[in-house]
Amino acid sequence: MKRLVGFSVVLLTLAGCATVNSQARALIEYRRSGGITGREDRLVIHVDGSARLYRGANVSEFRVGGDTLQRLRSVLQEIRFEGLRAEYLPPRRGADLFEYVLIHGDRRVRTMDTAVPPDLQPLIQLLNGLLAKAG
DSSP: OHHHHHHHHHHHHHHHHHHHHHTSOEEEEEEEEETTTTEEEEEEEETTSEEEEEETTEEEEEEOOHHHHHHHHHHHHHSOGGGSOSEEOOSSOOTTOEEEEEEETTEEEEEETTOOOTTTHHHHHHHHHHHHHHO
């Protein structure tokens, strides 16, 4: 019985730690896949500037600098996510095109090269720059 109680305490402690870590709210989640090399990148930037880059089996953590974070917030404010469609896909798909998924707040938008709406182009360029620096 003591083992069961001890095990339960450990589980509750671990669950509490997971809750604390997951409370860092994401400012944006960005996924880029495809291209010539079949790349798979996932970048999560939190409101406090902490970021994680998932590239294949590798995970790296870094901080987005103050100026870049401010620029990102500014670009996000200029975009009216609620007015965007869920998908912007090209009429013809190419083998080497990148696919992009952007998640901001409760909105998810998926697009691909040659079909990126003008409102999203500055954001994707900024996020691609962060991927290049981080990776």
